[in-house]
Amino acid sequence: MNARWLVLACLPGLAQAQGFAGLAGEAGEFALPERGVPPVFPEDHGPHPEFRIEWWYVTANLTGPDGTPYGLQWTLFRSALAPREAPGFDSPQIWLGHAAVTGPDTHLFTQRLARGGIGQAGVTAAPFEAFIDDWRMAGPGFDALALSASGPDFAYDVTLDAQGPLVLHGEDGFSVKSAEGQASYYYSQPFFAVEGVLSLPGGEVPVTGSAWFDHEWSSQPLSERQTGWDWFSLSFDGGEKLMGFQLREGDAGGYTYASWIEPDGALTPYVGAFEAEPLDRADLGGISVPVRWRVRLPQEGVDAEIAALNPASWNALSPPYWEGPVTVSGSHEGRGYLEMTGYE
Template structure:
């Protein structure tokens, strides 16, 4: 696609989708807005693979989201993010095809080192072949950004397992190209993939693949470096994932010792206490929900970021698991200055369970 056409598409997408969401904003990016006409998230739904690696157009929003914590051959740490969002502009059955399709694709990529943070954003309209997702084999793309299976899963692997993936993206001052591999199946978040977001019952369908091993290269500022590490993929879809008075979230994904994994999120209400929950994932992929009240998440220290004060250092405690850790960012200035801006970057945890992982903070 030439630059002029890309510019026009981005402008149309921003005007048609993002401005109305802002005008009626409820929660971060309008995700607490009423979702009449879209499919509901039901606790009785059971996820089915490989189909659920693909899109769910009856729901209003979903994402394919990967973060990776990396180490270069010289020992320097880094992190990358790759996210593709599908956003329905109208309930199922409304809209047309081609340029009139009512599905919008938006993508974010980030690359963070201790010295720099890089990010880029893309848009596409569904129906014209510029972006999309297929489930089997998994192929998520927008322009030349790719998250694609390069081979079939290993023989005998679980039905939810993905074959080797290639993940690539580039922006004006950065690029990366990584290989992700695992033979393990996914971990279901919440209870059997039904993830509750508030006391009033807002929820999503949510699963993760937190067991990827990674190799490849990154190029912050155009300087290519070989890296290895671990990656975590999240898949989530919903029609109203937030309550109307939830302004945003603080979300952690952590690679713990012994190949255990921890996902924790803190959804902030405009009034009243935050809703805090998560899942503890065993090395075999079995996932146990952490009920509200079982997890303590407290801000410890702030930094000036993009003209605002943000809590970049945190304490997480799960007394029943004997866990008490403190997280610190690799780079406090990991601000994603996209149309819906947020903080996203790699963190390191110290304490009872030393760990590396990612923190995302929205709505600040």
């Protein structure tokens, strides 16, 4: 049994859980986030092996020379079997990478599997580097990063340059996810400017645009009743940004939260005020997924329609989920990204 099969065998809570439902498991000996203990940088750009699950996430809205819109995703997941780190094959840390490129008529995606302790994947805080095999997000500081990934039919190599500050969601990074109080540590860098090249089946495409980085870690971020989430990161033409999510309970919307982010990075949190209503769905291989939404945040005058650039942006990976670029129209204009898990 080689290392990659060991990864598959050791991912009961991640790779085998439809829609991330395994995130409701008991924390056990793993650490839990503490209210009033905000992240510290640059240390908290790095990994937190005492927590059960963690991810570093980039989504980007891009434009080619002819005006064609594209989306890019780069994700590194860490899942721990025990709350510690160790060298070599004694490491209980498991790593999973996802990458995708989306256009109006195409959605290309791939994944990498690895284990910790043997140099195949990992994250260091300063200088920052997150990698799995030859995929990398790295730079001398967190404000200027190079990002690359490749798959059987695509690749990308872009730079990320921060044009604004980090933002801490919830209460100084303590992000509540349920009425019962499950929570994660969660911060973003939503102000990255992007420049680089996509390598697609039709050739290389120079692109420019903007990117949104998320880093989140916890040990039990969902309650037992929650079955999945709908997560929106929206950048408006006026410079404001909105991160909003709803954690579904069955067919109901469940727990909702939104961060309203001003152009200077000032953040206003809203618990229970964010509304997301599906308007249209797509049948993706027998799975019905909402691909057009009405999103409202009345306190900030937001009443907008969110539409998928490519409704077929289904990542048939481990685990499977929908992730793709969206357009924004209505009270606000702009674009962003949408992630949906737990649809069957």
